[in-house]
Amino acid sequence: MTSTTVLRRFNRNYTQRIGVLEDSFLGLGMPLAAARLVFEIGTRPTTIQALRARLGLDSGYLSRLVRGLERRGYVTVQPDVTDRRRRVLTLTDDGHKLLAEIEARSEAKACAILDPLSPRQRERLEAALATADLLVRAATAEFVRVDPTDPLAREAVTRYVAELNERFEHGFDPGPLAPADDEQYRPPHGVFVVARSDGEPVAGGGVRTFGGTAEIKRMWVHPDWRGAGLGSRMLRRLEDEAVALGHRVVRLDTRHVLTEAIALYERSGYQRIDRYNDNPYATHWYEKRLPA
Amino acid sequence: MTSTTVLRRFNRNYTQRIGVLEDSFLGLGMPLAAARLVFEIGTRPTTIQALRARLGLDSGYLSRLVRGLERRGYVTVQPDVTDRRRRVLTLTDDGHKLLAEIEARSEAKACAILDPLSPRQRERLEAALATADLLVRAATAEFVRVDPTDPLAREAVTRYVAELNERFEHGFDPGPLAPADDEQYRPPHGVFVVARSDGEPVAGGGVRTFGGTAEIKRMWVHPDWRGAGLGSRMLRRLEDEAVALGHRVVRLDTRHVLTEAIALYERSGYQRIDRYNDNPYATHWYEKRLPA
DNA sequence: CACGATGTCTGACTTTAGTCAGATATTCTG
DNA sequence: CAGAATATCTGACTAAAGTCAGACATCGTG
Structure with a gap:
């Protein structure tokens, strides 16, 4: 079996089964993309520009998503002091609560997926995923x-x-x-x-x-x-x-x-x-x- | 780092980078879901029911997708002889051509992703993905x-x-x-x-x-x-x-x-x-x- | 053969995700 | 300081993906 076959097979099986990790964001009353934004902003305060580069989103689309989060009081938007064209995004307290909720759901979902595995198998999977993660990231650098x-x-x-x-x-x-x-x-x-x-x-x-x-x-x-x-x-x-x-x-x-x-x-x-x-x-x- | 952390991190990185495998279906003049159907039907003739179970789609949605494929002449739909409520889907010649095109695109995309890796790294990735594939499939059985x-x-x-x-x-x-x-x-x-x-x-x-x-x-x-x-x-x-x-x-x-x-x-x-x-x-x- | 279950289809609907063409403000460059 | 480039926003639009209620045919069971 060639590497591409393995990659494609993995991709099919994986996205079908684990894609569900993202479904855990459902029921938050916001689109998945918005939840992803909250996650990204929560990791470190960012500019809209950085998000656009990191997530590869259209500027109009992103602008609307951000405005939605702002309207609900999850993020604050302020001009960057060093370049007032840029705008810096920060999570509010409510935003941090939301992030905690998102984290909890992802974690619960991940647990549910790994739960059936024995500790030994879980370790094997962890090692395999860590290797795959590194190599996939490296391949796409x-x-x-x-x-x-x-x-x-x-x-x-x-x-x-x-x-x-x-x-x-x-x-x-x-x-x-x-x-x-x-x-x-x-x-x-x-x-x-x-x-x-x-x-x-x-x-x-x-x-x-x-x-x-x-x-x-x-x-x-x-x-x-x-x-x-x-x-x-x-x-x-x-x-x-x-x-x-x-x-x-x-x-x-x-x-x-x-x-x-x-x-x-x-x-x-x-x-x-x-x-x-x-x-x-x-x-x-x-x-x-x-x-x- | 716990297993769930590794899983979640992998999931984030992976879906963002490799999700692109599915973008290769763009430009076929059909929604991605339809392309996935063609792939599934091509693997082996199936009933609508089986597809619904396998892909987890709404029956109405699936019905429409199938009808679309039928209208374009990619699949034929016939009642199952053993149970005339069920309908069996088969690819037409055009459908097989389309499948070949889809396969070629996926393959090209997979190649492009793996291309930067050295043969040694590619082997490592292949092994890691095969292990992860098996364990993820097993965990979700x-x-x-x-x-x-x-x-x-x-x-x-x-x-x-x-x-x-x-x-x-x-x-x-x-x-x-x-x-x-x-x-x-x-x-x-x-x-x-x-x-x-x-x-x-x-x-x-x-x-x-x-x-x-x-x-x-x-x-x-x-x-x-x-x-x-x-x-x-x-x-x-x-x-x-x-x-x-x-x-x-x-x-x-x-x-x-x-x-x-x-x-x-x-x-x-x-x-x-x-x-x-x-x-x-x-x-x-x-x-x-x-x-x- | 009545009745409930199953498999499929249809119509009407919503949400999500995204695209594209400008408009506006700010900064950088010569 | 004019003009180009950058960062963001707005409005108008589309397509994909999916949901839900109900209709209809067929099957299995008593």
């Missing part, structure tokens, strides 16, 4: 080239730096962030790529030109998203970008404590070479010849 | 008491007999099926239980009164549904039924080749005892004292 000043890129780099600082024995200091730095990751010198899911960066990395070859830098994968192949995909994508920039050789450096990264590079055909830069944090240097 | 003459019970017993006949070294002959036999699995002497999913029996088993104690017989789980705990659930259910019939002790016999069954009984607290009947096929005899 979108890789996009962005400007290094894009908020997505900024966040990816910030988290990358924070992680190195935590994992390196004596911390990590990226030095002052000069505007010239950004220039390195802009065509024609280089590019920056992020993987995005639901509007959040889940992986990032850049290629720049250094010493006549391409150099891959700042590769990072969100901790919650590791083990799903995003690292390999990012690496492959950055190699493609290097080729597109006209390079035939790509290099990179790393530090011994980053064992997963080292494993990834070696699995991906990188050869260890001598020190080619003066990065004080680097302990390993790699090179790969790219197919034209 | 319904255990019902039925009369031993009920078609569901008949099918379960038939398949049970067929399997024993195949697995026993010299086959298995259940002997003539006497009406008195059925009586044994009817209150107040006994009961017959089947687990049902989408109208098909996926497990079955009976309790009868024999030699002053309860005896569990004819326990069977559909081969495609094994490894999901249906056997344990059926055993527990039959024990409960035995208690309800007023018994405090339940016995059963089995044959050495049925190793999973033996493992199940021993895991479930059954003690091996001496031969208590003259079943020529039995090699192992078990007993369990039931909590009141």
